[in-house]
Amino acid sequence: MNLDITLIWGGLLAFVVLAYIIFDGYDLGVGILIPLMRSDQERAQMLSSVRLWDANETWLVLGGGGLFAVFPLAYSIIFPALYLPLIGMLLSLVIRGVVSEFRWQNKQSAMIWDSLFFVGSFLAACFQGMILGALVQGIQVVDHAYAGGPLDWLTPFSVMTGIALALGYSLLGATWLVLKTDGELQNKAFSLIKVLGSLMVLMVGVVSLWTPFLKQDYLSRWFAWPQAIYVLPVPLLLAAAIFILFRAVNRRNTWVPFVATISIFLLSYIGLLISIFPYVVPDTITLWEAAAPLSSQKFLLPGTLILVPIILIYTTYAHWVFLKEEKA
Amino acid sequence: MMEFFDAVMLARMQFAFTVGFHIIFPAFSIGLASYLALLNGLHLYSQKNVYLDLFNYWIKIFAVAFVMGVVSGLVMSYEFGTNWSVFSFKAGPIIGPLMGYEVMTAFFLEAGFLGVMLFGRERVGPKIHFFATLMVAIGTFISAFWILSVNSWMQTPAGYSINAAGQFVPEDWIKIIFNPSFVYRLVHMVFAAYISTALVIASVGALHLLRLNKSAVGSAAGTFTQGSRQAVCLMFSMALWILAILVPMQMEAGDQHGLNTFKYQPKKIAAIEGHYEDAKPAGLMIFGIPDDKNRKMDYALEIPYLGSIILTHSLDGEILGMDTWPRDETPPMALPFFAFRIMVGLGVMMFILGMWSLWLRHKKTLYEKTWFLKYALVMGPAGFIAVLSGWVVTEVGRQPYTVYNLLHTTQSHSLLNAATVGTTLVAFITVYFVLFGIGVYYILRLMNQGPAGSELASTPVTQSKNAVYGSYLQNVGKGDSHES
Numbered sequence: 001m002n003l004d005i006t007l008i009w010g011g012l013l014a015f016v017v018l019a020y021i022i023f024d025g026y027d028l029g030v031g032i033l034i035p036l037m038r039s040d041q042e043r044a045q046m047l048s049s050v051r052l053w054d055a056n057e058t059w060l061v062l063g064g065g066g067l068f069a070v071f072p073l074a075y076s077i078i079f080p081a082l083y084l085p086l087i088g089m090l091l092s093l094v095i096r097g098v099v100s101e102f103r104w105q106n107k108q109s110a111m112i113w114d115s116l117f118f119v120g121s122f123l124a125a126c127f128q129g130m131i132l133g134a135l136v137q138g139i140q141v142v143d144h145a146y147a148g149g150p151l152d153w154l155t156p157f158s159v160m161t162g163i164a165l166a167l168g169y170s171l172l173g174a175t176w177l178v179l180k181t182d183g184e185l186q187n188k189a190f191s192l193i194k195v196l197g198s199l200m201v202l203m204v205g206v207v208s209l210w211t212p213f214l215k216q217d218y219l220s221r222w223f224a225w226p227q228a229i230y231v232l233p234v235p236l237l238l239a240a241a242i243f244i245l246f247r248a249v250n251r252r253n254t255w256v257p258f259v260a261t262i263s264i265f266l267l268s269y270i271g272l273l274i275s276i277f278p279y280v281v282p283d284t285i286t287l288w289e290a291a292a293p294l295s296s297q298k299f300l301l302p303g304t305l306i307l308v309p310i311i312l313i314y315t316t317y318a319h320w321v322f323l324k325e326e327k328a
Numbered sequence: 329m330m331e332f333f334d335a336v337m338l339a340r341m342q343f344a345f346t347v348g349f350h351i352i353f354p355a356f357s358i359g360l361a362s363y364l365a366l367l368n369g370l371h372l373y374s375q376k377n378v379y380l381d382l383f384n385y386w387i388k389i390f391a392v393a394f395v396m397g398v399v400s401g402l403v404m405s406y407e408f409g410t411n412w413s414v415f416s417f418k419a420g421p422i423i424g425p426l427m428g429y430e431v432m433t434a435f436f437l438e439a440g441f442l443g444v445m446l447f448g449r450e451r452v453g454p455k456i457h458f459f460a461t462l463m464v465a466i467g468t469f470i471s472a473f474w475i476l477s478v479n480s481w482m483q484t485p486a487g488y489s490i491n492a493a494g495q496f497v498p499e500d501w502i503k504i505i506f507n508p509s510f511v512y513r514l515v516h517m518v519f520a521a522y523i524s525t526a527l528v529i530a531s532v533g534a535l536h537l538l539r540l541n542k543s544a545v546g547s548a549a550g551t552f553t554q555g556s557r558q559a560v561c562l563m564f565s566m567a568l569w570i571l572a573i574l575v576p577m578q579m580e581a582g583d584q585h586g587l588n589t590f591k592y593q594p595k596k597i598a599a600i601e602g603h604y605e606d607a608k609p610a611g612l613m614i615f616g617i618p619d620d621k622n623r624k625m626d627y628a629l630e631i632p633y634l635g636s637i638i639l640t641h642s643l644d645g646e647i648l649g650m651d652t653w654p655r656d657e658t659p660p661m662a663l664p665f666f667a668f669r670i671m672v673g674l675g676v677m678m679f680i681l682g683m684w685s686l687w688l689r690h691k692k693t694l695y696e697k698t699w700f701l702k703y704a705l706v707m708g709p710a711g712f713i714a715v716l717s718g719w720v721v722t723e724v725g726r727q728p729y730t731v732y733n734l735l736h737t738t739q740s741h742s743l744l745n746a747a748t749v750g751t752t753l754v755a756f757i758t759v760y761f762v763l764f765g766i767g768v769y770y771i772l773r774l775m776n777q778g779p780a781g782s783e784l785a786s787t788p789v790t791q792s793k794n795a796v797y798g799s800y801l802q803n804v805g806k807g808d809s810h811e812s
Contacts, residue, residue: 068416145413296421
């Protein structure tokens with residue numbers, strides 16, 4: 001009992017979801033910003049800055065597949081509960097994926113494909129945010145199965161988290177554009193960061209204040225003494241990251257805004273995990289209750305521990321190849 | 329009528345629709361990725377431009393097909409949970425890790441190197457570019473390995489025990505992965521992917537040869553350069569070699585797969601063979617119309633003894649009929665029965681194509697015979713139709729179980745209401761038909777253009793309508809005007 005495999009798996013899956021949020025977040029964000037750019041040239045440049053979107057999206061497949069493999073009970077409760085937003089997200093991603101390819105096939109219709117690319121990116125982001133919100137606010141479970149209705153997920157809270165995530169992604173997208181482009185487009189991206197960053201601060205504030213009041217349990221994590229002292233660094237670091245973001249924009253630094261925004265995401269995510277741990281279906285099913293038999297967990301673990309770093313290496317390589325090109 | 333469209337039926341339709349759509353694209357990308365790796369390797373080795381011309385031509389088509397495979401595959405990985413949550417809970421401990429390995433060893437490999445393969449040639453140089461192409465090809469192959477392992481396990485489960493919660497618990501991963509039908513299925517599917525792709529390539533080659541031959545005889549306004557004729561002939565010849573060699577091998581593989589199914593899934597064989605009653609000796613049903621209600625085959629056309637010979641390799645071997653088992657434990661007959669005949673019939677037509685090509689090669693008229701070229705042209709989609717038919721045979725033949733003989737389909741689904749599943753089904757059908765319809769249209773348009781010859785790079789047809797993918801993006805990156 002000195003090595004808790006299930007806990008390691010919880011950590012690994014949390015990492016995979018975070019990797020998805022950051023990787024696909026920047027390219028969904030770029031898609032959301034498309035309508036703000038008027039010229040065809042700028043839009044084409046934006047789209048070619050997210051040409052690795054399918055590698056980024058693979059983290060989502062791994063997240064879903066990992067949950068299926070290691071926490072099948074959670075998978076079989078969460079997925080039917082979030083049926084409509086999940087299918088909505090999938091269809092949005094289907095639309096976004098294919099039209100990103102169609103644009104290069106038929107430039108005459110570029111306007112249509114760009115609009116659909118925006119719609120797909122925006123809806124995918126909103127649905128993901130709503131999925132997150134619905135999970136945090138709780139799912140009705142009876143006898144280890146989802147027992148609610150098809151629209152239970154749709155609440156003011158989940159709509160708000162949907163908008164918050166779409167905003168967050170577009171901020172990440174804007175910082176990515178600063179990193180990947182130059183000239184006029186880069187200038188626009190810099191000014192977008194200021195606007196989106198301010199809105200993001202507002203949303204982080206609203207979500208952070210709303211979440212603890214959803215459930216008594218969340219409240220005590222954050223405000224009960226003495227635990228509060230352990231979680232205090234999270235909001236403090238968050239404030240620091242926001243400060244660094246704005247300062248970097250003023251100094252027109254190209255790398256720091258992207259890294260600072262990733263830190264904002266990371267800290268918000270840690271905050272979320274602090275609220276729900278050790279539950280995987282908040283309040284009802286813990287990691288250990290949801291876990292697959294040990295033989296499943298053991299079979300997949302060594303492969304994951306070896307393969308995920310390798311994947312990160314060649315994914316970084318692919319990003320680097322194109323980073324060099326665009327800066328040359 | 330209303331109870332026919334209950335949530336389970338709708339969920340099955342949704343799954344069948346999305347998988348059926350999906351399966352075409354991986355079948356094409358497995359074959360095309362290998363072909364691209366081969367062309368890239370041959371160019372690297374021989375430095376002949378014609379290989380690069382073909383590579384540049386097919387990679388545009390690959391890019392569109394691959395993207396549709398990726399996004400429709402993404403849907404599949406989530407539909408297990410949304411529509412089949414009980415199945416997911418029970419079979420997840422076995423299937424989940426296999427799919428997890430698929431994502432990590434195959435999906436990421438393909439997606440990670442795809443960008444370098446599509447856009448990176450100028451930036452990384454020919455050797456790393458070849459490496460990236462090879463990784464994508466290997467990725468598609470590894471993907472097939474895991475997915476067929478999953479599918480085969482659902483057909484012929486092995487290496488498990490069942491715990492108190494009713495979950496399948498993995499006991500022996502070697503037995504799970506290499507379950508009794510896995511190798512047969514993998515070989516059959518990979519051959520099918522190669523053959524389907526070769527048929528498409530041969531068909532596109534035939535189309536352009538027909539045009540080239542016509543323009544050489546008729547008007548002088550041929551739109552193709554010498555270089556592109558060389559490329560067309562080369563791809564046509566390569567594809568027909570693949571067909572001449574692989575189709576006979578596929579027939580043997582299919583026969584072996586059939587024997588394996590006879591051993592492990594006799595109910596499926598009974599449906600395929602069209603036998604309601606036990607037969608000893610058994611004939612081979614050529615045609616008939618199954619009547620599940622009255623348990624008899626109408627308009628049956630049967631060759632005596634042949635069924636026994638094929639399946640038991642003896643004159644009077646026994647083949648069990650559907651009535652051997654209770655009715656609620658057997659699949660419906662009509663779909664597997666007809667789908668199997670379509671698959672085999674198309675297989676015979678592919679065999680004729682391959683053999684005919686060998687004969688014409690011998691006569692040195694492979695690129696001239698108009699009838700042969702027309703035959704090759706119409707056979708273009710045959711591989712995909714055969715793949716879909718084969719998939720119907722194997723999946724409908726598995727019914728009424730999700731895990732063969734162990735987990736009933738009606739006990740595998742999520743507790744959902746019909747309206748929810750129905751709504752999303754309509755959404756899937758709409759989005760898929762519109763978007764993938766456009767995708768297929770773009771693919772056909774690219775195919776219609778034919779490969780450019782590098783000897784005379786200003787080939788009018790290929791350049792004006794469709795600027796080369798990579799160079800377009802480069803122009804964009806450098807801030808040039810992007811209307812060529």
